[in-house]
Amino acid sequence: MEFAWRGRLDQAPDQAVEDQTPRRKEARALLGDMLRPYRKQLIWLALVVLVENAARLSVPRLVQIGIDHGLPPLMRGGSSSNLVTVVVILCVAVLLQAVSRMYFLQKSGWIGQHVLLDLRRRVYRHFQKLDVRFHDRYTSGRVVSRSTNDVEAIQELLEDGFDSLITAALTLVGTAILLVTLNVRLGLVCLISFPLLVALSAWFRRESSKTYRVVRETAALVIVQFVETMTGIKAVQAYRRQPRNQEIFKDVADRYRTINERIFRIVAIFMPTVKLIGNLTTAAVLLFGGWLALHGHMTIGVLAAFLLYLRMFFEPMQDITQFFNTFQSATSALEKLAGVLAEKPGIADPDRPVTLEKVDGAIQFDDVHFGYVDDRPVLPGLTLDIPAGQTVALVGTTGAGKTTIAKLMARFYDPTSGRILLDGVDVRALTQDALRQDVVMVTQENFMFEGSVADNIRFGRPDASDEQIRAAASAVGADQFIELLPQGFDTDVAKRGGRLSAGQRQLVAFARAFLADPKVLILDEATSSLDIPSERLVQRALETVLADRTALIIAHRLSTVEVADRVLVLEQGRVLEDGSPADLIGSSDGRYAALHDAWVSSLA
Incomplete structure (x- = not known):
């Protein structure tokens, strides 16, 4: 922050004004x-x-x-x-x-x-x-x-x-x-x-x-x-x-x-x-x-x-x-x-949007190129096919492109070139509301809004009943700690969820996503804030949460990856390995096998 501020402060006020485009x-x-x-x-x-x-x-x-x-x-x-x-x-x-x-x-x-x-x-x-x-x-x-x-x-x-x-x-x-x-x-x-x-x-x-x-x-x-x-x-x-x-x-x-x-x-x-x-x-x-x-x-x-x-x-x-x-x-x-x-949204709805009558959750990345900065590609041409209902874990070093894939799938950004398809339809042909009704992303820093725990769970589905909220919390194992709060589901979470621990906030975010009931669920380091007991609780709940839906799981903790049907090992935006967790572990000279061995050694 200091460098940005020094640049602003070193500039004379009159000059700062003249540099702005007249509007x-x-x-x-x-x-x-x-x-x-x-x-x-x-x-x-x-x-x-x-x-x-x-x-x-x-x-x-x-x-x-x-x-x-x-x-x-x-x-x-x-x-x-x-x-x-x-x-x-x-x-x-x-x-x-x-x-x-x-x-x-x-x-x-x-x-x-x-x-x-x-x-x-x-x-x-x-x-x-x-x-x-x-x-x-x-x-x-x-x-x-x-x-x-x-x-x-x-x-x-x-x-x-x-x-x-x-x-x-x-x-x-x-x-x-x-x-x-x-x-x-x-x-x-x-x-x-x-x-x-x-x-x-x-x-x-x-x-x-x-x-x-x-x-x-x-x-x-x-x-x-x-x-x-x-x-x-x-x-x-x-x-x-x-x-x-x-x-x-x-x-x-x-x-x-x-x-x-x-x-x-x-x-x-x-x-x-x-x-x-x-x-x-x-x-x-x-x-x-x-x-x-x-x-x-x-x-x-x-x-x-x-x-x-x-x-x-x-x-x-x-x-x-x-x-x-x-x-x-x-x-x-x-x-x-x-x-x-006058700023135009970089992500815009199409003039004639396509309507998907029934979403299964099949995902395709067709020669997708993307970079946050010109001439510095994060994805240099990713091609990927994920069948509906499959749980895919993305692993790799920092900067490999895992979170970028998640953000592109949720259409927080559009690819520079190439296509991202949901059930064979380019996501740019769908309205953002329609897409995000069926594609939900849970991150490690899910924002808690001031209000009760129940209000935060029903955030993505305002018309949900109290019974549905309790059922969603129970499905992810969040009901146990919520019932112990002073007012239970009516407890005010305070500013940015300050009354809850990091792990509790993450469980509330899981309940929020489960209640929204998307066909595609993206978990970006979603268990990184959980302690070991909470993580084990979530691991058991993930089978319920991920059932009958397509899921992308981004995690450094390989315990989370074990629930996946398929693992993709990424490096500089390219897929180096692709297979089930068991098959990749069995490959003695593989990248994922080395990551798994290092993880097991860290537990010891």
Whole structure:
């Protein structure tokens, strides 16, 4: 892990960003696709926003009318009807603004949460569809970052960002028009500051755009490092890696702090400058407007309205600043999510899948070539025929290709060339669900999910009854230890099955596979975690588990191999020996005979 992290950390954040393929088009398409089902609601919300802002912008104008046309009659001892009328209209405008605002917040919140729900479901569903090869290179920390940190950035944009932008834009345009229409000369004085604000906003958008993309990258690195360290905490503590991991995390966190400080410096320049321009403009308007009012070129009401509108004009700048921050963060997050969603599964279902009415379990490898890395073949051309119902053990040194054969059979990978057949049908012609209903793989590291023992046994068959679960556990001999647990089958296995021993977890995995009742069962080092008593228990259960089904057994413990009908000795992806265990043991100069003799000597 250290070498990978050093490479990432030695790369400058800005360079890391530039090296990434731009996905802005995909990000925009993703956002449009998520919002498309709510087009009618969004149009209605746009109208509501227009009403809300119209009502809000009418307040200074009503104040001006009240001062200029409502107060003079009262000062002359006349009727108050004009002022009362203005006050009533003002109250209606304020009430309309409040009601439309409440409606907008509720409806936009509803749309935002449904969009986020759809996004989370898409990301989760797509991560599950992506093949094992993708997950081998895409770390769990990055998965967590995409589904939490990036989704939260988009949530912030949907909740506050667009609302702030729309309100700010309408306010700026509306107040600019009203300032000019109230008094052209004074309006032009106000608009003198507009080019300065445009230039300042352009600078802020440019700088924040560059910086926030790096913020997302460094935030993801913090999450990735934290998740991967905590996931492997046992190895970290066992090998005393805490100081080194702390050093790496300190480096990542320090870069995150540095880039955030850059954001604060940009905001520290932008916001005070906007306020300075606003205050200077207000002073100029007050000075020039006072002179106009003093000489009878403007009423006091218009001057008051000008000052109120001027305050409205500069207030949205802070909202625009916040929107830029939110928008840049969400854009970067959306690009990453769009990049993930654009990933095509390496293992795909056919357009016209073949349906097997009845699966017997016959397996054929027809000149299969495969390698995890180009130019480094693991299987250089394997041809193999396994009749239905036969139990075949694969033995050989590490790297001989045993587990690769199992993964190809379960279609976690597809061969580079050649075919893998199930009952004469290429497995690529079957849907993955159909294939894995009849081909189940049990490994030495079967994952236990949080929940009860019963929940973990019925994992591959959710509709199984309690009686069927107990029968499956009994068939593999797991019922004996399960009944001794505090709540029996209802006992919570804790995180990753931490309440169970390695051997107990393996027995639960056997029960899970037995309950799924596949026609082809693959056991990849499935007894390696068992102690001698547990292994003997499993050996007796294997006859029941393997009955009437095809089985591939990969094991270094030759005691497991003894239940096989046939043994294949592999070396560098090629079959060196093929025969029954007894026949191969009888060959004094054979590879399997030597392995068997070494195993017997180790027992002595």
